[in-house]
Amino acid sequence: MGTRNYRRKTSHSDHGPGDGGRTGSWRVERPVLNTSLCIPCKRKTEACFMCWLFCPEVVISRTIPPAINLEYCKGCGICAEECPTKAITMVDEAAFSEEDKDKE
Amino acid sequence: MHIIENGNVAAALGVKLCRANVIAAYPITPQTPLTEKLSEYVESGEMKAEYIPVESEHSALAVCIAASSAGARSFTATSANGLLYMHEQVQWAAGARLPIVMCVVNRAVGAPWNVWNDQQDSISQRDTGWIQMYCSDHQQIIDSVIKAYWLAEKVSIPIMVCYDGYILSHTYMPFDAPDQEQVDAFLPPFKPDYALNTEKPANLNTVTLPDVRMDVRGELAHGYMEIRYLLQEEMRAALAVAAEAEKRFADIFGRGGDPYIEPYLCDDAEYIAVGLGSLTYQLRVCVDALRKEGLKVGVMGVRFYRPFPDVAIANALKGKKGVIVFEKALSYGYEGALVSDLKSALYEHLAGTGDLPMVQNFIAGIGGRDIRTEDLTQTLRAATKSRVAKEPVWIGLKL
Numbered sequence: 001m002g003t004r005n006y007r008r009k010t011s012h013s014d015h016g017p018g019d020g021g022r023t024g025s026w027r028v029e030r031p032v033l034n035t036s037l038c039i040p041c042k043r044k045t046e047a048c049f050m051c052w053l054f055c056p057e058v059v060i061s062r063t064i065p066p067a068i069n070l071e072y073c074k075g076c077g078i079c080a081e082e083c084p085t086k087a088i089t090m091v092d093e094a095a096f097s098e099e100d101k102d103k104e
Numbered sequence: 105m106h107i108i109e110n111g112n113v114a115a116a117l118g119v120k121l122c123r124a125n126v127i128a129a130y131p132i133t134p135q136t137p138l139t140e141k142l143s144e145y146v147e148s149g150e151m152k153a154e155y156i157p158v159e160s161e162h163s164a165l166a167v168c169i170a171a172s173s174a175g176a177r178s179f180t181a182t183s184a185n186g187l188l189y190m191h192e193q194v195q196w197a198a199g200a201r202l203p204i205v206m207c208v209v210n211r212a213v214g215a216p217w218n219v220w221n222d223q224q225d226s227i228s229q230r231d232t233g234w235i236q237m238y239c240s241d242h243q244q245i246i247d248s249v250i251k252a253y254w255l256a257e258k259v260s261i262p263i264m265v266c267y268d269g270y271i272l273s274h275t276y277m278p279f280d281a282p283d284q285e286q287v288d289a290f291l292p293p294f295k296p297d298y299a300l301n302t303e304k305p306a307n308l309n310t311v312t313l314p315d316v317r318m319d320v321r322g323e324l325a326h327g328y329m330e331i332r333y334l335l336q337e338e339m340r341a342a343l344a345v346a347a348e349a350e351k352r353f354a355d356i357f358g359r360g361g362d363p364y365i366e367p368y369l370c371d372d373a374e375y376i377a378v379g380l381g382s383l384t385y386q387l388r389v390c391v392d393a394l395r396k397e398g399l400k401v402g403v404m405g406v407r408f409y410r411p412f413p414d415v416a417i418a419n420a421l422k423g424k425k426g427v428i429v430f431e432k433a434l435s436y437g438y439e440g441a442l443v444s445d446l447k448s449a450l451y452e453h454l455a456g457t458g459d460l461p462m463v464q465n466f467i468a469g470i471g472g473r474d475i476r477t478e479d480l481t482q483t484l485r486a487a488t489k490s491r492v493a494k495e496p497v498w499i500g501l502k503l
Contacts, residue, residue: 003316003326009260009334010201011312012298015305016320 016058023057027075029090031068037087041065051079051088107281111272114242114279115181115207115265116141118249120151121287122205125176125294128156128167132186133219134269135209139181161186165193165206172202173308175299177253180204183269184211184225191229198233198335200309203256203263203294205249206234210381210432211269212471220472221269223380227409227433227441229264233335235342236409238380239267240366243279244407247353247360250282254291255349259342261335266409268382268432270472282357290356339411346408364413365420366405369395373402375488376421376461379430380406380442383468383475387430390481399488412445418453421446424461428487430480431496432469439465439496465496473500 013019035041039048041064052060059069060079068079080088109117115138119127127146129139145151154171158164161182168178182190187208197204208226212218226236237252239245245267252263267273298306312328319325326334346363354360368388370376377387384405394401404420406413421427427450431440438444443465454460464487469475479499486492 001324003324003330006323006325006330008297008326009331009338010199011309011326011328011331013307013310013325014320015307019307019310019320022317 022071023074024069024071027070027073028093029075029077030070030093030096031073031075031077031079031088032091033065033068034087034089035065037085038065038083039085039087041087048084050082050084054078054082105281105283106278108276108278109242110137110274110276111239111242111245111267112138112209112274113141114246114281115249115267116145117281118246119179119205120145121246121282121284122177122250122253122291123288123293124151124153124179124205124253126154126156126168126171126178127180128158128164128171128178129180129182130158130161130164130186132161132183134211134221134273135181135183135186135207137273138207138209142179161190162193165190165197165204168204168206169193169197169200169202172197172204172296173200173300175294175296177257177294178202178204179206181207181209183209184213184219187225187229188213191232194229194232194234196309197262199331201260201335203253203260203296205252205256205263205265207245207249208264208266209269209273210266218471219269221271222432222470222472223266223268224433224470226264226266230410230441233261233339235259235261235263235339235411237263237265238405238407238409239265239272240382240385240405241279242272242277243359245272246279246281247357250287250290251349251353253294254352255342255346257294258345258349259338260297261339261342266381271382280357280359286356290353343408343411343413346411362407362416364406364408364416366407367420368403368405370402370404370420372400374400374425375402375428375484376424376426377401377403377428377430377484378406378421378442378446379403380409380432383430383432386475386477387480387484389477390484393481394485394488397485399485401484401488406442409442409445412449414445414449414452417446418449421450421461422454422457423459426462426464426488428464428466428484430466430468430499432467434467434496440467443496462491464492466492466499467496468499470498475500
């Protein structure tokens with residue numbers, strides 16, 4: 001099925017995850033969270049969430065632990081850069097098996 | 105009301121009558137008096153609009169793109185290098201499907217610097233996805249501006265209303281300036297499908313991938329190619345909508361004709377001269393003279409250049425002995441752009457029928473070189489006798 005009956009004839013996207021397509025496929029490095037260093041995980045309370053605040057794609061949830069939606073995460077690394085406890089590290093996608101990638 | 109004014113004022117009056125909400129323009133000869141007149145209307149309160157002075161033509165169209173995206177009826181105007189400087193935004197306005205109307209007051213492009221009339225500026229924008237209308241007199245300028253807003257908003261495609269610099273822009277002629285009530289009856293307020301709205305935010309024309317994608321609602325949204333195909337499809341369909349505009353206009357204003365072409369003494373003609381804009385009215389004088397010599401000649405103006413009215417043109421030229429295309433522009437390295445398009449239409453609709461006319465191409469008035477009626481008449485006379493040359497011939501060249 002094509003886009004013939006789509007309600008617009010221009011490029012028009014509403015805000016929300018995925019308005020630019022499955023941008024997760026652009027990723028070269030994947031953010032991996034170490035819950036033993038993550039502030040809300042350690043304190044078991046809503047705190048910090050710098051990763052959630054800074055993620056330009058809004059793909060990190062404000063939950064304990066914060067969840068990263070790899071379908072749309074472009075792997076920009078801003079979360080890892082901003083995390084005050086260095087709980088997020090960027091890992092080369094090549095380190096993950098094809099099987100892992102399929103699960104995204 | 106019949107008034108005597110110049111072509112730029114005819115355009116400005118049309119814009120005022122259409123109640124444009126936003127005007128952004130950068131002055132350039134010979135368009136300047138048009139924008140000056142509009143700024144006078146706004147400054148005096150005669151016209152309720154935002155007049156936004158800008159530092160360049162690129163910004164002028166960028167302002168119109170933003171204003172149109174916010175649901176405002178927008179207008180700009182330019183000439184020559186101003187239009188070329190706009191080029192990136194010209195393409196953007198079409199892809200964004202914004203019904204902006206722009207007057208292009210035709211002028212030669214640099215280098216070398218030249219402020220006089222030819223049509224290389226708008227012809228060079230042929231492939232940008234804008235509708236192009238060409239005017240032959242002041243009445244057509246004001247009427248085309250009014251029709252253009254209706255058509256642009258109906259099909260969501262921007263329109264260039266093109267008219268010859270000086271020859272039309274700076275000469276005075278009588279024309280009928282319609283009443284506001286008539287224009288209001290013809291042209292309803294602009295109601296876009298979506299206008300920028302803080303309650304319903306959206307990203308417009310962001311990176312659009314080569315393939316289709318699921319949008320946030322889970323509906324399959326267009327990729328770049330689908331959006332561009334729709335522009336082509338709806339541009340072609342705009343031909344029928346232009347006919348609707350012409351009929352609607354005639355019903356309310358009591359004037360109009362063929363929406364695509366303007367034939368003069370073509371019915372019994374064996375040879376037809378073809379052109380864009382005021383040159384076709386000058387050619388009428390040549391045709392009148394040659395008719396007295398017994399030559400069966402006519403002239404056909406092309407009013408719509410994009411979308412190209414291929415069927416109307418092929419029907420009008422079917423079975424003629426010769427078609428002589430006069431142009432004030434060309435596609436360097438080949439021939440006039442109009443003659444190429446015209447031959448393509450003839451081939452498509454008449455090849456193999458035995459009704460295919462011989463086609464010749466003449467280039468005239470480049471950079472404002474005076475087009476003498478005697479030269480045009482002599483050229484037309486010679487073209488009816490035999491094929492003058494395979495390559496386009498430049499009239500009045502002094503090499």
